[in-house]
Amino acid sequence: MTRSGKEYLESLRDGRVIWLDGERVGDITTHPAFRNSVRSISELYDLARERPELTADLAGTQIHKAHQIPRTKEELKAKGRAFKIWSEATFGFFGRSPDYMASAIAGFATVPDVFRREFDGSRNIVEHWRRMATNDLYQAHTLVNPQIDRTKPPSELEEDDLCLRVVQERADGIVVRGAKMIGTAAAFADEMLVGVTQRMAPSEADYAVSFSVPVATPGIQFVSRTSYEGRATSIFDYPLSSRFDENDALVTFDNVFVPWERVFTYRDPLACHEQFWQTPAFVSFVHHGAIRLWTKLEFLAGIAILIARANNTYDLPPVKMQIGKLMAWVNTAKAVAVAIEEGAEPVPGADAVAPNREMSCAQLAIGPDLYPKVLAEIKLLAGGGLIQLPASFRDFRNPEVARLLGKYVRSPGHDAESRTKLLKLAWDALGSEFAGRHDQYERFYHGSPHVYLPTLVREGDPETYAALARRCLDGYSLEDPI
Ligand SMILES: Cc1cc2nc3c(=O)[nH]c(=O)nc-3n(C[C@H](O)[C@H](O)[C@H](O)COP(=O)(O)OP(=O)(O)OC[C@H]3O[C@@H](n4cnc5c(N)ncnc54)[C@H](O)[C@@H]3O)c2cc1C
Known part of the structure; x- marks a missing residue:
């Protein structure tokens, strides 16, 4: 057990x-x-x-x-x-x-x-x-x-x-x-x-x-x-x-x-x-990281949806576009996680399979790129409500402050307590010191860009892409008529 x-x-x-x-x-x-x-x-x-x-x-x-x-x-x-x-x-x-x-x-x-x-x-x-x-x-x-x-x-x-x-x-x-x-x-x-x-x-x-x-x-x-x-x-x-x-x-x-x-x-x-x-150790790290990022982005997109509903902006076309973009980013993270598994590769000399290498390398680049974009998009959607929050739970225990919050901090379907609860969760995910640490974590936990980006070239197939571009170049010349 x-x-x-x-x-x-x-x-x-x-x-x-x-x-x-x-x-x-x-x-x-x-x-x-x-x-x-x-x-x-x-x-x-x-x-x-x-x-x-x-x-x-x-x-x-x-x-x-x-x-x-x-x-x-x-x-x-x-x-x-x-x-x-x-x-x-x-x-x-x-x-x-x-x-x-x-x-x-x-x-x-x-x-x-x-x-x-x-x-x-x-x-x-x-x-x-x-x-x-x-x-x-x-x-x-x-x-x-x-x-x-x-x-x-x-x-x-x-x-x-x-x-x-x-x-x-x-x-x-x-x-x-x-x-x-x-x-x-x-x-x-x-x-x-x-x-x-x-x-x-x-x-x-x-x-x-x-x-x-x-x-x-x-x-x-x-x-x-x-x-x-x-x-x-x-x-x-x-x-x-x-x-x-x-x-x-x-x-x-x-x-x-x-x-x-x-x-x-x-x-x-x-x-x-x-x-x-030369072992599946690194790609195994990445497999875990890809699935966790997918979950984290699902959670953050969920926060964005709840905020838009709380602000009653959810049905406005520009906000729907923002939510749609966030959901596309969630699905990008999911697609990489799925591709890492679907492309499972046999491990030479072992009775085992490993996460797909090329897709794992893509994850190294996609994760650090997506995460800050997701944070920025949700901040844009949330507005000043993320900041205009009572200092702590103690404000609700003071009758006069609780009265002011009850009157001025609310939105359709939300009283002061539930709105504050949602926006404090959002701030902790997007803007607190904890959130800042996660922004830095997602950018660096697998190394620095100058180290992991060249890995994509090493583990990928640059010649295939170059050949496709070359085939186009070879298909015409100065002598060709308009
Ligand atoms: C929150 C967090 C948690 C972490 N947890 C762990 C952990 O549990 N275990 C672990 O082992 N590591 C962990 N790391 C460390 C992580 O692996 C390193 O931060 C990462 O490898 C990057 O190295 P570095 O921070 O020393 O940055 P550096 O390598 O110093 O790079 C920082 C920047 O300096 C520039 N730079 C530096 N050198 C060069 C160069 N040669 N060429 C071009 N530009 C250069 C680039 O702009 C680069 O982005 C964690 C990092 C963070 C942020």
Whole structure:
């Protein structure tokens, strides 16, 4: 059986080191900056026990479908349906819910040969996948070196351990020191995959390592960004910030010991890169991301429809055009998610299928492009009502303010409370600090445009397009009559 929400919450009380606002956080299950969000995750675990579509059998053990290695297109689509159910439970706002990385680890384990090099991590990755799947563990990841000076390789920065690197090799494992960004949900997870996706020169071998360790491993510290949950005045005022704040943190490693059996690639820049691209790991990330984005855009379009109805503008032709545009964007996101599954590709050398590569690459470009457009369109549709809102739920408790709100804040079918409730939800999705973080997340969570856009050329078929244009050019010349 997969684990319960209660078991998940209990596992978080393990002494992990999280800093927030200059203070060490004790128990995140009770701390006001984290408790609602971890409870939302615990509800996902409970949901997995209630909905059979979310689980699969692995040699007699019930596992979450995200851990499954899909053998057929139907299994891949069933995995997609599981992603959809969990993403709907959080309205698409948990980018790094436990199923995100579970799917990528299954991707690694699909082609263990990629890890069989001078250092042989092939057994380690398969055992890691089995352990994560059968214990239903939550894996976070942190793969990017800190943004100190992007023109220099890690070894040329002013100190040689600003980016995480191997500082000692022992008979039983390695010792690492340095930092990584950004650990989303790492403070809420069981384990953290540490690696690097950027291409590095052989001279950077000390920085080219990937491994997984429990987040409470001695020497690991998280420096959390502002907690939107902690700043929320109430669920009524900030219904998303207060419950779905998945946290982001700088992750630092101070002489952290990693046993050999937890190392997947070692001092091998090429292997670090290939583990994502020569296995279905990266496209598995993208499959999850595509389905979650589709859900999130459905939710945002729903907000737009409710606002237009509340403002009584829904039937005005220009507003119908806006709603139509938003629905087309939802369907664009859905189309990419469907194409990723329908184009499932066999994995060479494995009894498995993977999400379609070319369509996954399209998702990398479409997501960051669509999301800000959707936000901007809904803001245009909503007008000043998003801003002209009472400061907090407390205004409704003061009879004089409640009287003023009751008289002047309303619209057909909406009294002051229901209109305020809707527009506060909309502001939390579109304009709050939480919303700003999501705008940035959707643009960057799969990397920077200068990195992912060229990938479309590499994984696509530019020659076919060039040939079509060439055929047109070759069909006429200077000598042709008008
Ligand atoms: C909210 C959020 C959550 C995230 N969560 C995670 C996570 O859980 N795990 C994880 O591993 N990562 C995570 N990331 C990190 C993410 O992977 C990185 O932000 C992303 O890879 C981009 O790298 P960067 O931020 O260092 O930007 P940079 O690579 O520094 O790029 C920023 C900008 O600088 C310019 N630029 C930089 N270098 C070049 C160049 N060589 N050529 C041209 N232009 C350049 C471009 O304009 C680029 O858009 C998250 C990011 C965000 C925003």
